[in-house]
Amino acid sequence: MDKRQKRYFLSENEIPTKWYNIQADMPNKPAPMISPETRQPITVEELSKLISKEAARQELNITDAWIDIPEPVQEMYRYYRSTPLVRAYGLEKALGTPAHIYFKNESVSPVGSHKLNSALPQAYYCKQEGATNITTETGAGQWGCALSYASKVFGLECAVYQVKISYEQKPYRRSVMQAFGAQVTPSPSMSTRAGKDILTKYPNHQGSLGTAISEAVELARTTPGCKYSLGSVMSHVSLHQTIIGLEAELQMQKAGEYPDVVIGCFGGGSNFSGIAFPFMRHNILDGKKTRFVAAEPESCPKLTRGKFCYDYGDESGYTPLMPMFSLGHSFKPANIHAGGLRYHGAGVVVSQLLKDGLMEAVDISQLGSFEAGLLFAKAEGIVPAPESCHAIAATIAEANRCKETGEEKVLLFCLSGHGLMDMSAYDQYISGSLGNYTISDEDIMSNTQNL
Ligand SMILES: *Cc1c(COP(=O)(O)O)cnc(C)c1O
Numbered sequence: 001m002d003k004r005q006k007r008y009f010l011s012e013n014e015i016p017t018k019w020y021n022i023q024a025d026m027p028n029k030p031a032p033m034i035s036p037e038t039r040q041p042i043t044v045e046e047l048s049k050l051i052s053k054e055a056a057r058q059e060l061n062i063t064d065a066w067i068d069i070p071e072p073v074q075e076m077y078r079y080y081r082s083t084p085l086v087r088a089y090g091l092e093k094a095l096g097t098p099a100h101i102y103f104k105n106e107s108v109s110p111v112g113s114h115k116l117n118s119a120l121p122q123a124y125y126c127k128q129e130g131a132t133n134i135t136t137e138t139g140a141g142q143w144g145c146a147l148s149y150a151s152k153v154f155g156l157e158c159a160v161y162q163v164k165i166s167y168e169q170k171p172y173r174r175s176v177m178q179a180f181g182a183q184v185t186p187s188p189s190m191s192t193r194a195g196k197d198i199l200t201k202y203p204n205h206q207g208s209l210g211t212a213i214s215e216a217v218e219l220a221r222t223t224p225g226c227k228y229s230l231g232s233v234m235s236h237v238s239l240h241q242t243i244i245g246l247e248a249e250l251q252m253q254k255a256g257e258y259p260d261v262v263i264g265c266f267g268g269g270s271n272f273s274g275i276a277f278p279f280m281r282h283n284i285l286d287g288k289k290t291r292f293v294a295a296e297p298e299s300c301p302k303l304t305r306g307k308f309c310y311d312y313g314d315e316s317g318y319t320p321l322m323p324m325f326s327l328g329h330s331f332k333p334a335n336i337h338a339g340g341l342r343y344h345g346a347g348v349v350v351s352q353l354l355k356d357g358l359m360e361a362v363d364i365s366q367l368g369s370f371e372a373g374l375l376f377a378k379a380e381g382i383v384p385a386p387e388s389c390h391a392i393a394a395t396i397a398e399a400n401r402c403k404e405t406g407e408e409k410v411l412l413f414c415l416s417g418h419g420l421m422d423m424s425a426y427d428q429y430i431s432g433s434l435g436n437y438t439i440s441d442e443d444i445m446s447n448t449q450n451l
Contacts, residue, residue: 006089008251010082016246017069019239021058022277023349024065025284028356030235030348034310034321042320050220050228051236052125058236067239073121076153077243080109080116085251090379092399099402100257101395103415104248104275105382111176113385113417114271115146115231118240123150126227133226135159135219137187137212139267140166140339140387141173142417143231148182159226161187161215164207166339172421187212194218194316209343210329214316221318232268232340233313233322233347241274244414249278252412259290259412261398265390266294266303266361267340269347275414280358292359294350295394297341297369299334299437302327303354303361305444309451311345324351328447334437336366337425338386340416344447362397364390365436370429372396373419385417386425 023029032041047056058067069077088101106114126134134156138144144160151158160182167174167186177184187207188195194214198205205211213230220228230237245262252258262279264272272294282288296303302325311326313319326345327333333342346354353359364372373389375396376382384392395413402409419426428434 004089005255006087008085008254010247010250012078014250015077015081016243017074018066019069020242020246020278020281021061021065021067021239022280023062023235025281026349026352027284028352029062030352031323033348036312036317036319036321047320050217052122052129052131052227054125054129055122055236058239059234070121070124073124076120081243082247082251083108085248085255087255088380091376094375094379095396095399095403097399097403098406098408099399100408100410101399102252102255102410102412104244104412105415106244106271107382107385107415107418111142111145111149112421113142113146114241114244114274114414115143116150117243117274118231118237118270119143119146119150120153121240122229123147123154123156126229127154127156131156131225131227133157133159133223134229135216135226136229136231137161137163137209137216138231139163139209139342141170141177142340144182144184145173145176145180147229147231148177148180151182152180158182159219160184161189161212163187163209163212163339165335169337169424170339170421187215189215192218194318198315206335208315208332210315213314214318217314217318232270232343233345235347235349237270238273238277238347238349241270242277244271244274245276245278248275248412257410260409261291261293261411263293263295263391263394263398263411263413265341265387265416266296266346267387268343268345269350271414271416273347273350275412276359283358293394294359294361295364295390296361297336297338297390298363298365299336299439300327300342301363302344302346304363306346307448307451308351308355309448311451313345322348324348325354326448326451327444328451331447336437337422338369338390340387341390362394364393366434367436368393370426370434382415383419383426384415385419386422388416391416
């Protein structure tokens with residue numbers, strides 16, 4: 001009988017009670033976000049017209065390395081945390097690699113992805129500060145599901161703009177949001193000025209996260225008692241997600257190992273930041289040499305081929321201008337199935353860290369991602385989200401390099417979600433009707449040259 005330990009958990013009193021704010025320890029702080037109205041660095045006051053004041057404070061906090069997790073949020077975390085740290089013996093064997101592969105399984109959250117880690121505190125802060133409604137955008141629907149549930153938990157009404165292509169491709173995520181009591185609208189819609197403008201210009205617009213953000217921001221701005229909330233990109237979202245890496249650090253200790261490479265898929269950066277920042281802290285402060293790899297889709301390559309510039313977070317230019325790697329806010333990503341990775345920009349913290357060489361990025365083709373996902377499914381019994389497949393593909397590439405060199409490296413990746421709501425995408429891959437999407441340098445140039 002094989003007695004090797006497969007999964008590592010924390011007891012309830014070992015679960016971290018603070019998040020880690022890497023902004024306090026960064027050698028170079030990110031440049032300030034700029035207000036689209038005043039053209040000056042944005043203030044907490046201004047930002048809190050849109051999002052909760054506490055989230056705004058966290059967003060701009062570059063001094064406190066540790067931020068307390070509110071007790072009611074800790075209580076909700078205990079419903080599903082700690083999530084398991086799993087040694088992927090099955091995958092190691094399938095690859096014949098000497099590498100030790102671990103994954104942090106965020107797919108066990110009630111909504112099936114890491115997104116709930118930030119939805120809970122964001123809804124909590126809005127409620128505390130007197131909001132009655134909350135609104136947001138969602139791509140594939142994971143964030144919408146997480147915020148719909150968190151809104152129900154803390155007693156808020158939730159309205160979600162879902163990217164139209166995902167609304168049609170993934171009808172069951174819409175049903176899940178509705179099951180939690182949220183109101184779901186496909187975006188672009190005729191219910192906002194931003195949506196109308198876009199539909200007038202492009203009647204067949206399939207939607208994008210940038211467009212859906214414009215609609216949700218507009219609703220929040222024009223509705224009393226309504227706050228906007230984001231599922232990725234922003235620094236406070238990355239902050240909340242550090243619960244992933246902080247737990248993983250303690251769990252790796254129980255396994256008696258420390259990662260040589262930490263890998264996460266990359267949409268706006270929240271799950272990558274979540275698993276990476278607590279370990280990156282030891283690179284910055286203690287001279288550790290761990291590598292950090294963000295895996296993005298070949299069709300939306302902001303980290304590997306984007307431009308570092310000031311850009312808007314949404315298509316209509318309602319959000320603050322952020323210093324980030326971007327493909328341009330008018331970039332229209334191809335309709336790949338990893339809906340959560342179809343976003344034109346990267347968070348300001350991750351962008352600065354990439355610029356400073358503290359992390360790396362790789363791009364993964366759509367077919368390569370599904371091939372990796374199916375290999376993982378067969379080896380570990382979990383069907384990964386199409387987004388997570390990108391992290392798996394990058395991990396497999398590292399493990400295969402270890403096979404060539406004979407190195408016993410320790411690899412850790414974040415399984416950001418399961419793919420049980422994405423089986424139509426798997427169907428298409430298995431039947432051979434999926435393709436790859438690459439974009440030309442000219443395409444990238446034309447969207448970023450004026451930024
Ligand atoms: C939203 C999502 C992503 C991408 O967002 P990040 O903020 O980059 O983490 C990745 N995986 C899953 C399962 C998601 O739901």
